[in-house]
Amino acid sequence: MTISRKVKEDLSNASWVRRMFEEGEELKERYGEENVFDFSLGNPDLEPPPSLKKALKSLADHPITGMHRYMPNSGYSETRKMLAEYLTEESGLPFEQKHVVMAVGAAGGLNVAFKAILDEGDEVIVPSPYFVEYKFYAENCGGQIRLVETNDDFSLNLAEIEKAIGEKTKIVLVNSPNNPTGVAYDKKSIEDLGELLKRKSRDLKKTIYLITDEAYRRIVYDQIQLPNAFNYYPHTLRVTSHSKDLSLPGERIGYIAVSPLCEEIDEMISALVFATRVLGFVNAPALMQRLIAPLQRNSVNIKHYEEKRDLFYRALKEFGYDVVKPQGAFYLFPKAPIEDDVAFVRELQSKRILTVPGRGFGRKGYFRIAYCVERKMIEGSFPGFKEVAEKYGMVRK
Numbered sequence: 001m002t003i004s005r006k007v008k009e010d011l012s013n014a015s016w017v018r019r020m021f022e023e024g025e026e027l028k029e030r031y032g033e034e035n036v037f038d039f040s041l042g043n044p045d046l047e048p049p050p051s052l053k054k055a056l057k058s059l060a061d062h063p064i065t066g067m068h069r070y071m072p073n074s075g076y077s078e079t080r081k082m083l084a085e086y087l088t089e090e091s092g093l094p095f096e097q098k099h100v101v102m103a104v105g106a107a108g109g110l111n112v113a114f115k116a117i118l119d120e121g122d123e124v125i126v127p128s129p130y131f132v133e134y135k136f137y138a139e140n141c142g143g144q145i146r147l148v149e150t151n152d153d154f155s156l157n158l159a160e161i162e163k164a165i166g167e168k169t170k171i172v173l174v175n176s177p178n179n180p181t182g183v184a185y186d187k188k189s190i191e192d193l194g195e196l197l198k199r200k201s202r203d204l205k206k207t208i209y210l211i212t213d214e215a216y217r218r219i220v221y222d223q224i225q226l227p228n229a230f231n232y233y234p235h236t237l238r239v240t241s242h243s244k245d246l247s248l249p250g251e252r253i254g255y256i257a258v259s260p261l262c263e264e265i266d267e268m269i270s271a272l273v274f275a276t277r278v279l280g281f282v283n284a285p286a287l288m289q290r291l292i293a294p295l296q297r298n299s300v301n302i303k304h305y306e307e308k309r310d311l312f313y314r315a316l317k318e319f320g321y322d323v324v325k326p327q328g329a330f331y332l333f334p335k336a337p338i339e340d341d342v343a344f345v346r347e348l349q350s351k352r353i354l355t356v357p358g359r360g361f362g363r364k365g366y367f368r369i370a371y372c373v374e375r376k377m378i379e380g381s382f383p384g385f386k387e388v389a390e391k392y393g394m395v396r397k
């Protein structure tokens with residue numbers, strides 16, 4: 001065999017999300033698509049806003065000379081300028097276009113940020129449960145993730161983060177609203193995290209970077225206001241995309257924003273631009289850069305997800321499931337009634353319900369439901385969820 005040993009090893013631990021999705025495809029072939037309740041993948045069911053489609057058509061009808069050519073690795077300056085204006089409005093900080101580097105989705109942005117910051121053996125601290133691709137992204141750049149547990153309600157456990165920070169720590173990476181739990185970190189925890197990182201950076205005489213993965217930043221419910229990490233820690237990089245808020249995951253468009261207060265900022269930006277080039281992205285997709293720039297204050301209809309959250313959460317609680325009410329993203333992460341989350345997920349599968357075992361996100365004994373699907377699929381799954389709950393004696397009297 002000629003492929004890399006490391007890749008071979010990674011392949012043998014294939015992602016649970018993908019595994020369940022593929023098993024779901026088999027079930028769909030056997031029982032018909034409408035008879036399978038597929039909550040395995042976080043693939044938004046909404047179409048992008050009509051304004052985006054209109055802009056796309058207008059660009060096709062009135063092309064701009066050179067719009068398909070190479071560009072600066074950081075992206076179009078007009079797009080970055082518009083993003084900088086938006087970030088200034090949101091944070092009150094003096095963002096300029098140079099502080100924004102366009103990325104090939106949040107995944108591309110995280111790889112670029114890791115490549116720019118990590119040296120061999122450096123650690124990225126990640127609260128768990130977590131988006132497991134982080135492990136591979138860090139390893140792509142010679143780094144390693146170090147997991148720290150969150151509290152029972154999946155809020156940040158700062159004592160655990162503090163314990164984990166050491167000589168090898170280069171980055172603390174937080175994802176809010178979170179995949180897989182849907183939990184959004186409150187102002188106090190981000191403020192305290194900022195203080196902790198200032199203190200630890202001082203004690204260790206080096207800069208620890210805070211990377212915030214905010215792919216779901218605009219998908220929040222109950223009118224909560226998300227804190228802005230830029231306001232609490234100077235060495236912050238936000239990585240985000242329009243995969244979820246504008247329903248464009250296949251178009252691969254996102255960006256990295258570096259706090260204007262970050263020290264040695266020019267060097268950091270040069271490193272991000274270099275990483276974009278040499279990781280082979282070269283630049284983020286040209287057409288999408290033009291289209292998303294004016295849409296910073298738009299998103300898909302978030303109410304649509306909020307209604308589904310309410311519907312699903314209420315039903316699960318009524319059936320007796322133990323689940324934290326999410327405040328964002330489009331995931332629920334209930335506790336399985338038995339320790340073996342894989343066995344429980346198989347039980348749901350026997351009712352043609354596809355979910356993902358919690359161990360796929362670093363937390364055994366739980367399972368993830370992605371509810372970015374049609375309402376009728378959610379409602380259709382309720383009898384199955386109820387039967388399984390009854391089997392395990394979970395149903396409330």
Ligand SMILES: Cc1ncc(COP(=O)(O)O)c(C=O)c1O
Pocket residue numbers: 042104105106107108131175178179213215240241242243249253254
């Ligand atoms: C937490 C989190 N980060 C990053 C990504 C990657 O997003 P993108 O498709 O924009 O690369 C995802 C995708 O599901 C995600 O859930």
